[in-house]
Amino acid sequence: MLTLEGVDAGYGRVQVLRGLSFEARAGEVTCVMGRNGAGKTTMLRAIMGQVAVTSGRIRLDGAALEGLAPHRIPQLGIGHVPQGRRLFGPLTVAENLEIGLMTRGRGSRTRERVLELFPRLRERLDQAASTLSGGEQQMLAIGRALCLEPKLLLLDEPTEGLQPSMIALIRDTVRRLRGMGVAVVLVEQRIEAVLDLADRVAFVETGRVALTLPAADLSPAAPQFARYVGV
Numbered sequence: 001m002l003t004l005e006g007v008d009a010g011y012g013r014v015q016v017l018r019g020l021s022f023e024a025r026a027g028e029v030t031c032v033m034g035r036n037g038a039g040k041t042t043m044l045r046a047i048m049g050q051v052a053v054t055s056g057r058i059r060l061d062g063a064a065l066e067g068l069a070p071h072r073i074p075q076l077g078i079g080h081v082p083q084g085r086r087l088f089g090p091l092t093v094a095e096n097l098e099i100g101l102m103t104r105g106r107g108s109r110t111r112e113r114v115l116e117l118f119p120r121l122r123e124r125l126d127q128a129a130s131t132l133s134g135g136e137q138q139m140l141a142i143g144r145a146l147c148l149e150p151k152l153l154l155l156d157e158p159t160e161g162l163q164p165s166m167i168a169l170i171r172d173t174v175r176r177l178r179g180m181g182v183a184v185v186l187v188e189q190r191i192e193a194v195l196d197l198a199d200r201v202a203f204v205e206t207g208r209v210a211l212t213l214p215a216a217d218l219s220p221a222a223p224q225f226a227r228y229v230g231v
């Protein structure tokens with residue numbers, strides 16, 4: 001599905017990713033963990049073509065992503081829910097979803113499925129995105145990504161700062177997408193969430209994946225959490 005091999009990437013002269021290799025598989029949740037500044041967000045941004053990849057290969061079902069214009073990448077069926085959500089604040093809920101639908105040429109059936117998943121959005125279709133609560137904004141950011149009918153979904157700490165009911169809803173959504181065969185990449189720092197959701201866990205350290213393990217091999221007290229996450 002998705003593979004990164006020996007990827008170097010960064011911001012101008014600041015190299016962040018250093019020979020990073022990573023794999024995400026269809027129908028699996030791969031959690032990405034690591035200390036602050038390890039390069040987790042930058043890895044997602046490299047996949048999305050938002051940072052300069054200076055070396056290495058990024059492949060989606062064998063097709064090269066590195067070097068593509070950033071607007072081409074969502075069109076291939078890659079949804080990205082960045083930290084901070086990046087919604088179009090002055091636009092309504094309906095308009096934000098429309099942008100997702102147009103990007104990949106999807107129509108009302110897809111929209112309907114997204115609104116079934118998040119009924120709260122249906123009640124607020126005409127409301128400006130900037131006036132939604134934090135949890136509703138996160139639903140909209142995920143809903144917009146799902147309007148692409150993605151085969152790969154990248155989620156950057158999607159439950160940060162949200163209340164328990166919203167966290168449960170987002171986790172249910174992740175499980176449902178996995179069940180539909182979507183490859184989910186989830187940057188997540190909470191061990192309990194990772195053990196609950198992950199099929200595999202990739203630990204990022206100073207710009208590379210230092211270790212990938214099946215989640216079944218980890219327990220809350222596993223030494224890898226202390227070593228790579230510092231908890």
Ligand SMILES: Nc1ncnc2c1ncn2[C@@H]1O[C@H](COP(=O)(O)OP(=O)(O)OP(=O)(O)O)[C@@H](O)[C@H]1O
Pocket residue numbers: 011014016034035036037038039040041042043
């Ligand atoms: N726009 C930028 N310009 C220069 N350096 C940046 C930029 N964005 C991030 N960095 C640097 O890249 C490094 C990796 O940042 P990144 O956001 O990928 O880390 P992270 O693992 O996601 O951390 P966190 O857990 O804190 O979100 C950091 O040292 C950061 O300061």
